[in-house]
Amino acid sequence: MAVCSIIEASMTYTKEDGYxxxxxxxxxxxVNQYEMTLHSRKATEWGYGLFFLNESGNEEQLLELEEELEENDELFDQLVEAAKDKLVRL
Known part of the structure; x- marks a missing residue:
């Protein structure tokens, strides 16, 4: 299981865009750090994108992480919760 350290997280909510x-x-x-973007209309089903944070990096590691996010609900939920903890309603 991947061990993640959160660097920064944020989330906004608007009626038009959802979460x-x-x-x-x-x-x-x-070697590289990552950024995951999240979107949900009702904060139940989450769509996401996974990217390198500062510069392109090891594509194999990115794909491994993406696979783990798909299979490991605990890891995915940890990242979603980090963002939800910073929720700002606009």
Whole structure:
């Protein structure tokens, strides 16, 4: 299981856009840091995008992390919760 350290997180809510969040984090053993963007209309089903944070990096590690996020609900929920903890309603 990947061990993540949250660098920064944020989330906003508007009636028009729903919930839009962002989590910046590092993963133990990975050279690069990541950013995950989140979107949900009702804060139940989450769509996301996973990107390198500062510069392009090891594509293989990114794909491994993406696979883990798909299979590991606990890890995914940890990142979603980090963003939800910073929720600002606009």
């Amino acid at each position: 839009v969040g962002k989590v910046q984090f590092s993963v133990e053993g990975h």
